[in-house]
Amino acid sequence: xxxxxxxxxxxxxxxxxxxxxxxxxxxxxxxxxxxxxxxxxxxxxxxxxxxxxxxxxxxxxxxxxxxxxxxxxxxxxxxxxxxxxxxxxxxxxxxxxxxxxxxxxxxxxxxxxxx
Amino acid sequence: xxxxxxxxxxxxxxxxxxxxxxxxxxxxxxxxxxxxxxxxxxxxxxxxxxxxxxxxxxxxxxxxxxxxxxxxxxxxxxxxxxxxxxxxxxxxxxxxxxxxxxxxxxxxxxx
Numbered sequence: 297x298x299x300x301x302x303x304x305x306x307x308x309x310x311x312x313x314x315x316x317x318x319x320x321x322x323x324x325x326x327x328x329x330x331x332x333x334x335x336x337x338x339x340x341x342x343x344x345x346x347x348x349x350x351x352x353x354x355x356x357x358x359x360x361x362x363x364x365x366x367x368x369x370x371x372x373x374x375x376x377x378x379x380x381x382x383x384x385x386x387x388x389x390x391x392x393x394x395x396x397x398x399x400x401x402x403x404x405x406x407x408x409x410x411x
Numbered sequence: 412x413x414x415x416x417x418x419x420x421x422x423x424x425x426x427x428x429x430x431x432x433x434x435x436x437x438x439x440x441x442x443x444x445x446x447x448x449x450x451x452x453x454x455x456x457x458x459x460x461x462x463x464x465x466x467x468x469x470x471x472x473x474x475x476x477x478x479x480x481x482x483x484x485x486x487x488x489x490x491x492x493x494x495x496x497x498x499x500x501x502x503x504x505x506x507x508x509x510x511x512x513x514x515x516x517x518x519x520x521x522x
Binding site: 329331338339344351389399401404 | 445511
């Protein structure tokens with residue numbers, strides 16, 4: 297398996313523009329997590345899904361952020377409008393939620409720079 | 412999930428064992444101890460987990476005290492590629508349960 301695939305790897309955008317980050321989880325995994333990492337705040341959980349359903353979005357910073365999982369093999373994190381303080385590395389992770397579940401596998405991340 | 416306390420940073424010599432401590436004094440009976448690491452510019456990587464017995468895999472060993480209030484991750488022969496931030500996480504091992512990261516320990520392996 298290719299692991300969790302995120303795209304793009306790098307994104308530079310202007311303030312006010314819409315940004316869409318994409319994630320393809322590992323096949324067969326039905327839990328998906330979006331994290332944000334900055335120097336100041338470390339790794340923060342933004343939202344996670346079980347079986348395509350959002351379970352906890354309490355980490356989503358504000359209404360400018362939204363996440364969807366239309367099917368088991370794809371998820372998006374959208375920021376509209378983007379602001380410079382959204383600059384961070386965004387990670388997607390997936391795990392298998394059968395029985396006790398398995399460890400989470402992370403993608404390589406998307407480095408977002410908002411100028 | 413219970414809170415964990417780790418040293419901010421530590422150095423170790425290449426080829427020697429690296430012992431990474433973690434305190435989790437408020438751990439409850441159904442919570443597991445997980446270790447992940449993050450090498451620079453990469454996503455976090457799972458290392459090992461355990462409930463109360465000591466565990467070993469190809470990457471590391473996990474020693475959990477009898478009262479389960481602390482644990483130690485052991486990298487038996489540290490290499491330069493083990494330089495990373497190591498996270499100790501305590502969580503209930505339930506399907507789809509979230510994973511919450513703290514500050515971790517920044518480990519620098521020196522030649």
